[in-house]
Amino acid sequence: MAPLTLSLAPIAFFAVFFAWPVATLVGRGFWGEDGFTGQAVVEVLSSARTWRIIGQTLGQAAAATVLAVLLGIPGACLLYRRKWPGRRLVRAFVAVPFVLPSVVVGVAFRSLLSGPLEFLDGTFWAVLAALVFFNYSVVVRTVGALWARLDTRAQDAARTLGATGRRVFWTVTLPALAPAVAAGAALTFLFCATAFGVVLVLGQTRYGTVETEIYFQAVTLLDLPAAAGLSIVQLAIVAAALLIANRARARSERALRLRGDAAEQPLTGRDWPQVVVTAGVVVGLLAAPLGSLLWRSVAVGDGFGLGNYARLGEAVPGLAVTVWDAVGNSLLTALLATAIALFLGAQVSYVLSRRPASALGRRALGALDAAFMLPLGVSAVTVGFGFLITLNRPPLDLRTSWVLVPIAQALVALPLVVRTLLPTWRAIDPRWRQAAATLGAGPGRVLATIDAPYLLRGLGLAVGFAFATSLGEFGATSFLARPDRPTLPVVVYRLLSRPDNFGLAMAACVVLTVLTAAVMAAGELVGPPNRAGALS
Amino acid sequence: MRKLFAAALLAVALAGCAAPAATDSATASPQTAATTDAPTTSKKLTVLTHQSFALSDELKAEFAKASGLEVEYLALDSAGALVNQLVLTKDAPLGDVVFGIDNTFAGRAIEAGILRPHATTVLSADTLAKYAADDSSSLTPVDYGDVCLNIDDEWFAAKKVAPPATLDDLVKPEYKDLLVVTNPATSSPGLAFLVATVGAKGDPGYLDYWKQLAANGVKVVKGWEDAYYTDFTAGGGKGTRPIVLSYASSPMYGEADDGTAPTSALPKTCFRQIEYAGVVKGGQNEAGAGEFIDFLVGKAVQSTIPDQMYMSPVNPEATVPAAWEKYTGVVTAPIEVDAATISSDNERWIKDWTQVVVG
Numbered sequence: 088m089a090p091l092t093l094s095l096a097p098i099a100f101f102a103v104f105f106a107w108p109v110a111t112l113v114g115r116g117f118w119g120e121d122g123f124t125g126q127a128v129v130e131v132l133s134s135a136r137t138w139r140i141i142g143q144t145l146g147q148a149a150a151a152t153v154l155a156v157l158l159g160i161p162g163a164c165l166l167y168r169r170k171w172p173g174r175r176l177v178r179a180f181v182a183v184p185f186v187l188p189s190v191v192v193g194v195a196f197r198s199l200l201s202g203p204l205e206f207l208d209g210t211f212w213a214v215l216a217a218l219v220f221f222n223y224s225v226v227v228r229t230v231g232a233l234w235a236r237l238d239t240r241a242q243d244a245a246r247t248l249g250a251t252g253r254r255v256f257w258t259v260t261l262p263a264l265a266p267a268v269a270a271g272a273a274l275t276f277l278f279c280a281t282a283f284g285v286v287l288v289l290g291q292t293r294y295g296t297v298e299t300e301i302y303f304q305a306v307t308l309l310d311l312p313a314a315a316g317l318s319i320v321q322l323a324i325v326a327a328a329l330l331i332a333n334r335a336r337a338r339s340e341r342a343l344r345l346r347g348d349a350a351e352q353p354l355t356g357r358d359w360p361q362v363v364v365t366a367g368v369v370v371g372l373l374a375a376p377l378g379s380l381l382w383r384s385v386a387v388g389d390g391f392g393l394g395n396y397a398r399l400g401e402a403v404p405g406l407a408v409t410v411w412d413a414v415g416n417s418l419l420t421a422l423l424a425t426a427i428a429l430f431l432g433a434q435v436s437y438v439l440s441r442r443p444a445s446a447l448g449r450r451a452l453g454a455l456d457a458a459f460m461l462p463l464g465v466s467a468v469t470v471g472f473g474f475l476i477t478l479n480r481p482p483l484d485l486r487t488s489w490v491l492v493p494i495a496q497a498l499v500a501l502p503l504v505v506r507t508l509l510p511t512w513r514a515i516d517p518r519w520r521q522a523a524a525t526l527g528a529g530p531g532r533v534l535a536t537i538d539a540p541y542l543l544r545g546l547g548l549a550v551g552f553a554f555a556t557s558l559g560e561f562g563a564t565s566f567l568a569r570p571d572r573p574t575l576p577v578v579v580y581r582l583l584s585r586p587d588n589f590g591l592a593m594a595a596c597v598v599l600t601v602l603t604a605a606v607m608a609a610g611e612l613v614g615p616p617n618r619a620g621a622l623s
Numbered sequence: 624m625r626k627l628f629a630a631a632l633l634a635v636a637l638a639g640c641a642a643p644a645a646t647d648s649a650t651a652s653p654q655t656a657a658t659t660d661a662p663t664t665s666k667k668l669t670v671l672t673h674q675s676f677a678l679s680d681e682l683k684a685e686f687a688k689a690s691g692l693e694v695e696y697l698a699l700d701s702a703g704a705l706v707n708q709l710v711l712t713k714d715a716p717l718g719d720v721v722f723g724i725d726n727t728f729a730g731r732a733i734e735a736g737i738l739r740p741h742a743t744t745v746l747s748a749d750t751l752a753k754y755a756a757d758d759s760s761s762l763t764p765v766d767y768g769d770v771c772l773n774i775d776d777e778w779f780a781a782k783k784v785a786p787p788a789t790l791d792d793l794v795k796p797e798y799k800d801l802l803v804v805t806n807p808a809t810s811s812p813g814l815a816f817l818v819a820t821v822g823a824k825g826d827p828g829y830l831d832y833w834k835q836l837a838a839n840g841v842k843v844v845k846g847w848e849d850a851y852y853t854d855f856t857a858g859g860g861k862g863t864r865p866i867v868l869s870y871a872s873s874p875m876y877g878e879a880d881d882g883t884a885p886t887s888a889l890p891k892t893c894f895r896q897i898e899y900a901g902v903v904k905g906g907q908n909e910a911g912a913g914e915f916i917d918f919l920v921g922k923a924v925q926s927t928i929p930d931q932m933y934m935s936p937v938n939p940e941a942t943v944p945a946a947w948e949k950y951t952g953v954v955t956a957p958i959e960v961d962a963a964t965i966s967s968d969n970e971r972w973i974k975d976w977t978q979v980v981v982g
Contacts, residue, residue, distance in 0.1 A: 194852075
């Protein structure tokens with residue numbers, strides 16, 4: 088009974104704040120003024136432009152995924168398999184782009200692409216670089232978490248039998264890592280295929296995704312049938328990516344012999360390829376755009392200064408608040424969103440960590456697992472507009488309530504919390520629970536004495552992810568009716584759209600980045616040193 | 624237990640499937656019938672605005688005191704999304720009064736029947752005639768801003784190139800690769816500039832003009848902040864384009880202590896964006912909404928509009944800063960296209976524009 092009861096609250100939350108609004112909005116595309124009609128949807132699905140965009144979405148996502156995997160595997164080795172001071176801080180740092188709002192990333196990249204790199208601006212390569220910038224850590228984490236816990240005895244045996252280090256990697260290590268690589272690639276593909284803001288900014292008019300097209304149809308043209316048709320396409324792509332990720336994950340859990348704790352080896356001279364590649368990525372791809380934000384925040388007139396930072400505490404004309412007030416609003420909202428995401432995520436991940444004996448049970452769990460990942464892959468426009476047309480009656484008339492902001496953010500953070508906590512739950516040997524139960528402990532007591540201590544170990548990272556995600560969340564938030572309590576990304580956006588506040592906007596971006604990095608670092612550093620932070 | 628579990632999942636799926644039908648029956652209920660009668664009143668007033676709305680705390684307090692209303696201000700999205708959000712919530716409005724619908728979206732808002740006419744007595748008939756979207760009083764003009772090309776005068780002086788002045792100049796070889804504009808599909812100044820080219824070159828003549836612009840290396844970016852702060856040579860970034868789509872007022876913000884600005888607007892390339900306020904039909908407080916609109920166009924609020932919202936007041940009685948007058952006053956004859964034409968054709972313009980410029 089326990090798993091069912093535990094999944095009730097998350098399912099209810101998910102149904103009310105996600106499934107219902109999204110289904111209603113998509114439904115509007117089919118049920119027009121004159122009843123049911125699929126014609127408009129068919130129309131958009133048979134237009135050449137739609138298919139060009141679908142092709143572009145898939146091509147972009149595939150290219151970015153390949154690149155992220157190629158760069159991410161050396162990174163996973165260096166950050167999770169090798170022991171060197173500062174590795175956990177670098178792990179935290181590489182996760183920062185993943186949770187930054189795209190409005191910040193867009194500015195950062197375009198600042199970098201003006202000047203000597205201008206020939207890249209508006210090209211496929213710029214879009215690709217930004218997609219890898221966002222998703223590098225997804226591959227690093229997913230692969231690294233498995234790699235850290237990989238039993239080394241097979242590799243040792245191969246070495247003893249005379250295989251070179253390279254041969255061991257290609258014939259033993261890589262095949263063992265394959266499921267994690269596939270899972271990480273599928274997640275990366277999912278995020279790339281649904282990328283929005285950054286593609287709009289960097290792809291300019293030439294490159295789009297299904298997501299940018301949904302925005303264009305729904306917001307600029309208010310063509311809901313077209314948006315609905317595209318939303319269905321997007322759901323299909325997302326579902327396929329999730330299915331592949333799930334399959335891959337299931338295989339990794341079955342086939343591998345894993346250690347409970349990470350085994351790190353000292354860094355040696357032979358690691359130079361990983362060091363070069365990873366340093367190149369971290370400095371050239373991740374740090375450089377963020378550095379350009381910092382540079383523009385201190386560029387004052389013809390020189391440099393901290394004037395923009397001094398203004399963070401001043402009320403900006405036209406904004407009811409100072410930047411620091413917005414930081415306060417953001418922290419409060421993120422705190423609430425984190426609480427919701429953790430409360431629900433702990434339950435969902437616990438249920439998902441069960442291994443039902445029957446095929447039906449496993450399938451049900453698989454469906455549940457995929458369902459809770461969907462908010463990551465469904466357009467913010469669809470969810471935001473969906474809220475407007477569903478949550479309009481008591482007791483759920485929340486459309487103008489401030490509470491909807493943390494709820495929307497929790498929805499986005501929830502999948503990450505689930506993914507982060509899941510490996511922790513699974514690391515618990517079920518025999519301990521059985522032993523405790525045999526000794527007379529009730530389900531609650533088993534949970535409190537066996538599971539809870541383990542859960543606390545994964546909690547730091549889950550809190551970090553949830554908190555940082557809600558700090559940076561902008562997509563869904565920007566479609567809600569917000570009382571005058573703007574969060575930091577909203578303030579950045581507003582400052583950017585005014586003629587005389589660019590430097591202040593950059594300073595606010597830097598504050599947001601530093602805050603995000605601090606939260607991720609804290610999440611990474613809480614808990615035992617060898618725990619591998621996973622996104623399984 | 625497993626069966627129960629599957630049942631729970633099924634329930635979720637069913638709830639999802641059933642929802643559209645449920646909403647449909649709700650929309651069919653005749654709850655809008657009441658709006659044809661006297662305006663509704665309430666002790667509360669909810670003001671819906673776009674992201675860039677700003678009103679000082681003193682003026683907010685002044686309105687609350689004078690009207691005796693408890694006022695809540697809600698920010699929705701940018702101008703385009705704002706109208707769509709209102710259309711979607713037609714049957715259960717989010718608020719009572721809306722500010723921030725501009726003339727590129729006004730036609731759609733009026734057509735969708737989401738507004739209740741309000742004839743303000745604060746603005747003169749002349750002012751209303753000059754700025755109104757149509758003659759229905761559905762939307763009251765509040766402020767306007769001229770979207771104009773801006774040039775970096777220092778760049779042109781240093782390169783010893785004569786600066787451009789008109790739209791026709793931009794397709795000349797000496798200005799190749801010098802212009803950056805924003806995408807009309809994602810940016811409101813971008814849409815304004817597209818409309819300006821339609822106004823100046825006619826329909827479908829504007830498409831030929833854009834073909835020439837594309838051949839002459841026009842760069843199209845997502846939003847104003849991209850164009851101005853990154854691509855423009857005088858925007859603080861390392862931009863390479865000395866002609867940018869911006870506002871008539873933009874040069875003012877770069878003014879040096881000696882009263883000269885390194886950039887200037889080209890007054891013959893401007894389109895006037897007018898922002899309106901309207902009473903939301905079916906809101907809880909239609910009477911209060913009218914009062915609020917009258918307050919917005921009154922002298923006190925109008926005089927703060929340049930500082931607070933970077934726009935020009937429509938009310939000629941308003942006092943504006945001298946510098947504001949100096950820079951925005953250069954635009955005497957903006958390119959005009961009426962709101963009804965924009966609303967009926969802008970979708971086609973954007974689509975055709977995308978075909979021509981993006982391919």
